[in-house]
Amino acid sequence: MAWTQLVPDLLGVFFFAVSGSLLAQRRSFDIVGSLLLGTCVGLGGGILRDVILDVGVPRAFDSPVYLVPPVVAAVVVYFFAHVVQRFHDVLLTFDAAGMALFSVTGTLVALDAGMNHAAASILGVVTAVGGGVIRDVVANDVPQIFRARGLYAIPALIGAGLTALTSWLDWFGLVAAWAVAVLVFALRMVSLRYRWEAPPAAR
Template identity: 45%
Template sequence: MTSQIFPSDVQQSLDLAGIFVFALSGGLLAVRKNMDIFGICVLAEATALGGGVIRDLVIGATPVAAFSNFGYFVTPLAAALVVFFLHPEVERINRAVQTLDALGLGLFCVTGTAKAHDYGLGAVAAIALGMVTAAGGGVIRDVLAGEIPSLLRWDREIYAVPALVGAALVAALIGANRLTGATGTAAALTAFGLRMLALRYGWRAPRAWHRNGSRTSEE
């Protein structure tokens, strides 16, 4: 199976690390929204597992991994407790959290695309689900918190685009029968690098243009 890009124990460790960091971002948003412990746990779970749940439901991989793997379900709860007790400290290392989040983005767009391919989807659909795996949890988090999803906002650095690039690279590697641990890692690092460059230089996706060719000026 192409979705098993890395050895199983390595894959498990990487998945849990990515899930933990995604859950931290969900928990931090819950704190900013003045939610209680239950709300913190819900946003942590939704952020960490939402994209994978959507992917597994679409491809028919049931029961979904988020509920069939005990570690996947419990890890966001551990992150929620960290945020509940130590959120000021976590906020202070937000740059490190963003870096780890970018690593998780790269990992999940790769493994999500490969798993979708294993279940018979074509390249375009697999790429789309790879992006959803990486970014879908953040969309669910923002919707639950009553915000416009970050990846749809022009004033936020690009997030879905790096995931899309990473997923497209994986699809191309699968098509060329070249997807291995090394090439999969390279695709994940490409998505990671694009996200970090976006954070460093404030890269944003273009907004709509007027019909006369000038860009919109509305904020």
């Protein structure tokens, strides 16, 4: 994997892992529980994507570097949780950052594996939201994707769709990747701020 794709992928793992370790701290887990929950959320979406793609050993296990961000996240939360928890919705902020990056990198991995652009977009969403769902279920919490407050899957779908579209148009590059990730992050945070909601399942 090129470093231009590896760096945002590892950042996404780190941001998601921090959200997992922060939730572990709120649930009064020990340091081992923090590390395990951070690892689940940081690597879960990517592992699920790689299993669906049937590309062999998931890259989270094939490349040891992917195990570094969850360890760093657990250490950071251990020493600085009392500081960052002062800020409102800090867990959701890290979660949004991880989701934004994974909506891009997950789609790119699927495209590199030979998936068509529509299927790659779907796998981008799976990568973006899968880890968060695993985190909340393991911690006995309601998954963010099912909560009324804020948009969750929709920003991920927009990010994955834009990544696939710009790739199809041959416009995709480093600037486009970061622009899409920033857009997804901003949309998620604004939806939380103003309590935007997706339409209900039925009228």
